[in-house]
Amino acid sequence: MVGRAAKPQAAAEVNTITDANLRRFAGYNMKRAFIAVQADLGRALEPFDLRMITYSALALIVENPGLRQAQLAEGLSIERSNLVAIVDGLEKSGWIVRNPMPNDRRAYALTATEAGAALFERATAAVTEHEEKCLRDLGAEDRKQMTQMLKLVERASHSA
Amino acid sequence: MVGRAAKPQAAAEVNTITDANLRRFAGYNMKRAFIAVQADLGRALEPFDLRMITYSALALIVENPGLRQAQLAEGLSIERSNLVAIVDGLEKSGWIVRNPMPNDRRAYALTATEAGAALFERATAAVTEHEEKCLRDLGAEDRKQMTQMLKLVERASHSA
DNA sequence: TATTGTTATACTCTATAACTATA
């Protein structure tokens, strides 16, 4: 059977291809939407020399001053080893500092500098503007509902 | 200013970190939800020796028999060059065939084999089951609404 | 013994340039 076409060969060319098979899955629509949003977010963060992951790291450091790298890695759901270059970059740019922890000489306490906190505020304004563009066809109630549904999907998928 | 902490150093350790700064963005919730869904989908497709991208390719070939590789690449939103290995894999497994196009000797017409169509049916059942798990906390009306909202977000983000 | 940060490494996914054979 292998190698024989399932249907008689269509003599005609395929003109416009369709993806109805995939569009019926919510996951497929999530992927397509997220990729489009991610691309636009990248453009919004470019002027600040930030990527999605470095912006997220800065957000967590601003919100949780003094956290350890291991905690940041867990918050970002990435491996500690992959965080090193990200923290290096933020530190070299002067947005954060690695301070020694008083009670544990293995660990660093991560804190945003004043300049880092100010950059985060400006970048957040750009991200907010980017979100406004991407969500412009959704009303306030729709946005709340979508966010809530995404959280439910995330939780259900983790414990799948 | 660089190198000085924005706030006085917290003497206490950070216990549980929060991500409220990021959770207020729909895009962040989309990313977290999608990554969780994607991981579960990968586990669902493993028994069929398929990945998300190879399943998607097979879905488009089943739905659009005779399409060209360039059309498939466009449908998957990936570069033609990155499609070669994917099509190679599907062909070597016997799920699809590359037939010569009658009117254009540069191009191949991609068609699923009977075995490929059968595998797609079985894999689709597994994907449907996976979706059911991930969406178990959403009612039928919610699922429709979320899918519709994701499509609106995708379109708005592309033309951002 | 276990944990923190780190290095090295590999694998996937993605993007670009250039090639060949056709059109």
Added chain:
DNA sequence: TATAGTTATAGAGTATAACAATA
């Protein structure tokens, strides 16, 4: 000239193993 498929390559993103310093 342009297009279809292909190769080579490089850059992200991610995952694992192992190490030194410290708990």
